[in-house]
Amino acid sequence: MNFSKIAVGLAASLFLVAASAQDKGGPSDPQIAGIVVAANQIDINAGKLAKARTKNKEVSEFAQRMITDHTAVNKQASALVKKLKVKPVDSATSKSLKSAAGKNVANLKTLKGAAFDKAYTDNEVAYHQQVLDAIDKVLIPSARNAELKDLITKVRPAIAAHLDHAKMIQSSLAKK
Amino acid sequence: MKLRAALVLISIAAFSAAGVHAAGTTHAVRIEGMKFIPERLEVAAGDTVVWTNKDFLPHSVTAREARVESGDLAPNESWRFTARKQGEMPYICRLHPVMKGVLVVK
Numbered sequence: 001m002n003f004s005k006i007a008v009g010l011a012a013s014l015f016l017v018a019a020s021a022q023d024k025g026g027p028s029d030p031q032i033a034g035i036v037v038a039a040n041q042i043d044i045n046a047g048k049l050a051k052a053r054t055k056n057k058e059v060s061e062f063a064q065r066m067i068t069d070h071t072a073v074n075k076q077a078s079a080l081v082k083k084l085k086v087k088p089v090d091s092a093t094s095k096s097l098k099s100a101a102g103k104n105v106a107n108l109k110t111l112k113g114a115a116f117d118k119a120y121t122d123n124e125v126a127y128h129q130q131v132l133d134a135i136d137k138v139l140i141p142s143a144r145n146a147e148l149k150d151l152i153t154k155v156r157p158a159i160a161a162h163l164d165h166a167k168m169i170q171s172s173l174a175k176k
Numbered sequence: 177m178k179l180r181a182a183l184v185l186i187s188i189a190a191f192s193a194a195g196v197h198a199a200g201t202t203h204a205v206r207i208e209g210m211k212f213i214p215e216r217l218e219v220a221a222g223d224t225v226v227w228t229n230k231d232f233l234p235h236s237v238t239a240r241e242a243r244v245e246s247g248d249l250a251p252n253e254s255w256r257f258t259a260r261k262q263g264e265m266p267y268i269c270r271l272h273p274v275m276k277g278v279l280v281v282k
Contacts, residue, residue, distance in 0.1 A: 065271055069233050076232055157210040158233060164274040 026142025033081050033088035033148065035097070035139065036155075039131055040070040040077070042101040043124075049108055050120045058169055059117045066124070066162065073155050080151055114176070121170050128163035135159065200224060200258070205277070207235050207249070207269075212277035219259050221281050228254040235275070239267040 027035065043066050050063035081088055104123050111119050135156050143149040200222035206213045208230040219225060229235050229249040237246040237255060242265045246255040259265075259281040269275035 072233050154209075154232070158231075161210040161272050161274050165272060168274065 026138060027091055027093065028089075029084075029143060029145050029148055030086050030089040031091040031093070032139055032143055032152075033077065033086050034090050034094045035134070036077050036152065037074060037088050038090075038094040038097050039134075040074040042097060043070045043127065044074075045101065045105065046108070046120065046123070046127075049105060050116075053108070053112070053116055054120070055113070056117050056173075058172060059121065062124070062165060062169055063120075065165070069158060069162070073158070076151060076155075080147060084145060084147065086145070086148070114173070117173055121166060121173060124166040125163065125170055128159055128166055132156070132159050132163060202226060204228065206230050207275075210272060210275055212267075212269075212275060215276065216278045216280065218280040218282060221260060221262055222258065223281075224256055224258045225279060226254050226256050228252070234271060236270040237267055237277075238270040239265050239279075241266075245270075 047063040047066035047070070051060055051067070054060050054063065080086075104127075108116060108119055108123075135152055139152050140149060140156075143152060200220060202224045203217060203219055203226070205217060205225060205227045207227060210231065212227070217225065227237050227246065227249070229251055232251050234248045234250055236248055237244070237257070239245075242261070244257065244265065244267065246257070248271070249255055259279060262281045265279040265281065267277050267279065
């Protein structure tokens with residue numbers, strides 16, 4: 001039940017991304033950088049919580065993968081914004097993403113064992129799907145700087161692989 | 177004596193030629209965009225395959241059944257493997273198990 005509320009929150013955040021993209025020709029590059037950094041940090045935080053709480057080897061390895069990979073993406077993003085002298089700024093979208101993530105973490109903290117593993121994995125599936133949609137519909141089309149656009153394009157296959165990996169764990173947990 | 181020396185030379189030459197042949201061809205597989213490129217590679221027994229990670233994330237070449245494991249490959253790191261056993265060797269990236277490849281040794 002909590003999960004569906006969070007999913008609605010997440011969908012609303014990304015609706016905001018889409019709405020603002022239509023209204024003002026999309027988020028600015030500093031706003032896109034802010035969204036990229038926030039989106040990665042959110043998944044790193046969820047991964048750290050999962051690593052501390054889960055007893056499932058598969059879930060724990062996936063959580064570690066999310067921490068490592070999203071840290072690597074943020075390292076690339078930080079190096080690029082430094083080079084481009086773009087300062088990532090918050091936007092309604094990044095704030096909304098952070099607020100949905102806060103609710104997800106609060107919900108996860110109330111859960112244990114198999115219920116925790118399921119909720120974490122379900123959210124990872126929903127989250128990576130939403131991020132992938134945002135990349136395709138908003139971030140890549142709106143990015144003005146070619147290097148920023150390239151970075152997001154380069155990150156896309158990793159997000160798609162994370163999504164499929166999360167789905168793999170989801171179906172393996174369902175069999176237990 | 178001369179004949180013997182010539183025979184020795186011939187055997188050395190033949191052995192070296194056989195050695196060169198046994199070392200085989202070297203093939204390259206690029207790991208990029210969360211894919212093994214090419215995903216399916218056919219080689220001859222004795223050939224060497226070099227996987228190079230061109231992504232910004234670490235990857236591995238892992239064939240559990242064949243007990244082949246590259247260890248984690250950092251960005252731009254390469255790993256060489258000489259194929260000895262004939263047959264199909266399916267492999268994955270242990271870190272991103274949705275990434276799959278097949279090495280066919282003929």
